[in-house]
Amino acid sequence: MIKPVLVFGYGNLSRGDDALGPLVLEYIEEHAKHVLPSVDILCDFQLQIEHALDLENRELVLFVDASVACESAFDFAELTPVRDKSYTTHAMSPAAVLAVYQDIKKQVPPPCFLLSIKGEKFELGEGLSVNAGQHLAEACQFVGELLSTLDSRKWRQNCVSV
């Protein structure tokens, strides 16, 4: 049941723009169904240690998260394992999840990328902000194009702020 590609959107649908990651998954399920035979969709609230095991036997992984740090609508970057302090919290960074994978598996993780979508408001019970809605549309278009080529070398060519 393990598919070669994993798209992992994380965030809380009930916290305003924090829903951006899960909403990208909804977009894929509705508008990019043709990729689903080779792409697993995984949604969760936050990243935890166990998620390192979701990287097992993958060829390519895309994390999708909301971010306040983006300078434009979204950023796309390749990840490398980093042992930061986030493992002591409820929410690990994706780079720390990769580091756990490396610790557990004693091998380099599969190529992993992070799509960060600019969010502004994260209040409980709020919907998506107007600006985040625009950023989501741009990011979804980008994801659609990205998934048309499931090739890490091609993905790397997109690793610049858009």
Added chain:
Amino acid sequence: MYEHLETAENRDSLKRVVVDPVSRVEGHGKVTLLLDENNKIQQARLHIVEFRGFERFIQGRPYWELPVLVQRLCGICPVSHHLAAAKAIDQLVGVDPDNLPVSADKLRRLLHFGQVMQSHALHFFHLSSPDLLFGFESEINKRSIIAVLGEYPDIGVQGVKLRKYGQEVIRMVSGKRIHGTGAIAGGMNKALSKAERDYLLEDIDQMITWSKNSVALIKKVHCANLPYYDEFATIRTNYLGLTKPDGALELYHGGIRAKNAEGETLMDHVDYCKYNDYIHEEVRSWTYMKFPYLLSLGQENGWYRVGPLARVNNCDFINTPLAEAVRVEFKAHSNEAMVHSTLAFHWARLIETLHCAESIKELLHDPDIMGGELVAQGEKRYEGIGVIEAPRGTLFHHYQVDENDIVTKANLIVSTTSNNMAMNESVRQVAAEYLSGRELTEPLLNNLEVAIRAYDPCLSCATHAVGKMPLQLELLDADGKLIDKLVKHNNGQIERL
């Protein structure tokens, strides 16, 4: 017991030491100690400092939302709340447990075994194993699963994978690892597909082996440190939980059994729908968590412990062979009728993990989980009570609805709440026996957290009550001097002190 340390005299003249927050537990709590000039501890309390209000805000909602709504109580044991609420709303649609379709009953049990397994693995490996493997007063940078993965990689990886497997069981049955759906009024919304069943079967033998290894590990750790492990934070209490009609360990559905510290039966096979006749709750002014007690024994003597230690103590046997064998060893290590060691919670927890793994395998080979009738119907009722053994202990959900199916009343007695007095007693025991009179250091204070952590408290779950909660408002000036204080008492009366 150590209840004399609950409230000190001359509190204003005592030194105050605070452990805030208590770490590696679910939710937010703190411990306060009051010490005299000789560092003798005069007061020790576990305070629950978060406040939620679930019982109130689910009022006004239609009953069929309950299994989904109440999952939001918790990110670790949402399935327990989901199933307890589902059992309650089964009754609202006129379906008693005996009338639940066989397939639905087995799917719910499978879901629940996955839940207990992942929660127990999370607690033991991620949260507690650093204390047990590195020592209670180890360096701070060793107190995490990452440190365990570094120094004991096999144990760490097995723990992470055990939890992941439990989460996968939940995902296969309910669609998501956290906050999925599955149980509905009168049954379940889907069966397991063959592909889902086969996926779970792939690793189940490995999980049973690792669960068995984990029991051997905790037995080795516990017995290597006798009598310390049998005495640390240990209190002699009553125990309460569900058992099967034949006295076997039961996690999903059974009658209430309670035993006293000597192992004598206080009640047995009690219909949990009558829980109100046997259990009451007390409120105290310094914490948001209530104090349940057995009505027959009164507030002072009627408090009890729930959870793995209570269940393994209370049951006559476990109906899976590997877990039963280690239960017998567990009971034999103590020379008392009941195992009272608070640190034995860990041992009992891992026995249950093994039982869950064995039970999951049994259910995965049962064709009923892949089809058959899933939903039963009956005559509408206005009151429903669901009780389940959640990972942390007996969990009560009680709802009333009106003629429009809207919830008018909700009462939840959450597992951690039942352990409230016991956790406070264990904190006071550690404070009195291990800390009092010593110069307190951070590593020493971790002993208090080790005691609390043994109960695997879910403080978020346990602070749902609203309406009778005492509140205290203090106004301080710029120098921190108290200049005004308002107290709202349990009866709602507001007083300026």
